[in-house]
Amino acid sequence: MCNRIKKNISDKSAMVMVVCSSRMFHLSTTSSTGTGTESSSLKKSGHKLRFHRPQSQPLVMETVQAKDESSAPPRRLILLRHAKSSWEDRSLKDHDRPLSKAGETDAIQVTYKLQQLGWIPGLILSSDARRTRQTLKIMQDQVQAFLEAEIHFISSFYSVAAMDGQTADHLQQAICRYARDEILTVMCMGHNRGWEEAASTFSGASIELKTCNAALLEAAGKSWEEAFLLAGHGGWKLQQLVKPNGIP
Numbered sequence: 001m002c003n004r005i006k007k008n009i010s011d012k013s014a015m016v017m018v019v020c021s022s023r024m025f026h027l028s029t030t031s032s033t034g035t036g037t038e039s040s041s042l043k044k045s046g047h048k049l050r051f052h053r054p055q056s057q058p059l060v061m062e063t064v065q066a067k068d069e070s071s072a073p074p075r076r077l078i079l080l081r082h083a084k085s086s087w088e089d090r091s092l093k094d095h096d097r098p099l100s101k102a103g104e105t106d107a108i109q110v111t112y113k114l115q116q117l118g119w120i121p122g123l124i125l126s127s128d129a130r131r132t133r134q135t136l137k138i139m140q141d142q143v144q145a146f147l148e149a150e151i152h153f154i155s156s157f158y159s160v161a162a163m164d165g166q167t168a169d170h171l172q173q174a175i176c177r178y179a180r181d182e183i184l185t186v187m188c189m190g191h192n193r194g195w196e197e198a199a200s201t202f203s204g205a206s207i208e209l210k211t212c213n214a215a216l217l218e219a220a221g222k223s224w225e226e227a228f229l230l231a232g233h234g235g236w237k238l239q240q241l242v243k244p245n246g247i248p
Helices: 103-116 130-142 155-162 167-178 194-203 224-231
Strands: 001-009 013-020 023-029 047-054 075-079 124-125 151-155 187-192 216-218 237-242
Touching: 013 194, 075 194, 103 130, 103 216, 103 237, 124 130, 130 187, 155 167, 155 187, 167 187, 167 194, 167 224, 187 194, 194 216, 194 237, 216 224
Parallel strands: 075 187, 124 151, 124 187
Antiparallel strands: 001 013, 013 023, 023 047, 075 216, 216 237
């Protein structure tokens, strides 16, 4: 809507300036008869109106191409706590305790659940403790694909799990060291309290990992380094918690 109209009409020509809230137009008028007097009505005065749009400045558009994260493949991380261990032989060091019978059964069940979900790792990084080694051996005996994965036993996975607030960064460093870009699924096997602390740190959710529980996490990235950089702490999506049968 126009704020005001100024009219300045001469005998032979007139100029009307229309000031609008959004645009400003110049209206020039020419007499159709060549003569005439000023009138409050342009129609009655016989003037023709011609609209002149002010010359606009060249429009400069700056576009920023958004990063196409959809082209980056999902990176899938399995954080698996070892199966239940046995306390029968109290003379054994904690590092050397074997699995219990219940732990062996749980490991079999979780292996098949991971297979059914299609979460088969191309790289497995594991604590070198006896109970994690045995958990992995059962998984390999049940499903051939686990046997085909690249495997590294990392002694620091056992000790770092007992240190507050250090496991997530330690796992990230190990994964980026061993995982090639073409490997899309990595499984890290270890202990509490570090493993559930790392799962919670990566996902931003409070996650409890009982024995033989696996947290399935996912983030996008063209490399593992990029996935960790883009997701940061709290940006990994928790897809599912995999548990043995009968574990709430």
